[in-house]
Amino acid sequence: xxxxxxxxxxxxxxxxxxxxxxxxxxxxxxxxxxxxxxxxxxxxxxxxxxxxxxxxxxxxxxxxxxxxxxxxxxxxxxxxxxxxxxxxxxxxxxxxxxxxxxxxxxxxxxxxxxxxxxxxxxxxxxxxxxxxxxxxxxxxxxxxxxxxxxxxxxxxxxxxxxxxxxxxxxxxxxxxxxxxxxxxxxxxxxxxx
Numbered sequence: 001x002x003x004x005x006x007x008x009x010x011x012x013x014x015x016x017x018x019x020x021x022x023x024x025x026x027x028x029x030x031x032x033x034x035x036x037x038x039x040x041x042x043x044x045x046x047x048x049x050x051x052x053x054x055x056x057x058x059x060x061x062x063x064x065x066x067x068x069x070x071x072x073x074x075x076x077x078x079x080x081x082x083x084x085x086x087x088x089x090x091x092x093x094x095x096x097x098x099x100x101x102x103x104x105x106x107x108x109x110x111x112x113x114x115x116x117x118x119x120x121x122x123x124x125x126x127x128x129x130x131x132x133x134x135x136x137x138x139x140x141x142x143x144x145x146x147x148x149x150x151x152x153x154x155x156x157x158x159x160x161x162x163x164x165x166x167x168x169x170x171x172x173x174x175x176x177x178x179x180x181x182x183x184x185x186x187x188x189x190x191x192x193x
Contacts, residue, residue, distance in 0.1 A: 004157075007158035008154075008155075008158040011060075011062075014063075014154065015063050015066050015151050018143070018151065019070045023073070023077065031140065033140075034128040035078040036125070038074050041122060042074070042075045044119075045122065046065070047114070048064060048114075048118045049067075051115050052111070052115070052166050060156070060166065090128075097124050099121075112163075112165045119168050119169045119172050122169070123172060137187035137191065140180075146177070149177040152171070152174035156171060
């Protein structure tokens with residue numbers, strides 16, 4: 001089915017279109033990603049990619065693999081640039097909950113449970129970013145998260161096998177990105193008035 005490969009390629013292009021300017025803004029100091037969120041997202045996204053491959057997601061999983069790899073680079077940049085060094089007790093709670101959950105995927109031999117656990121962990125990764133972005137809504141990029149929401153919808157359409165194992169992660173992350181965008185928009189308007 002060549003249209004699945006086309007959708008996957010478009011999703012990869014969207015991934016790159018989101019990350020390249022996002023990385024530039026990190027380097028310039030405009031965007032200040034929270035290192036805890038990006039470490040969590042990098043680890044979970046790459047492991048979900050492996051679980052989706054095992055779940056026979058096919059070409060639809062490729063954008064997730066590309067994203068996982070680049071997300072690890074963003075986590076490194078967030079650490080090196082000390083983009084957001086404000087780490088609260090709540091951030092530590094999200095980080096510890098997320099990272100302690102990662103070994104659970106290994107204990108399950110079923111890729112479905114790995115994806116369920118890792119999707120939960122990935123959503124926990126939004127915690128530090130939500131806290132930071134609520135206080136400083138211009139420290140995150142609306143464009144980045146909108147491209148990721150669109151990318152995840154394309155990933156779903158590009159999957160070769162539809163199951164909870166292959167659909168859950170991109171669907172939940174698309175929804176989380178949309179919720180984050182709504183909060184950023186609301187907070188930016190509230191601060192402007």
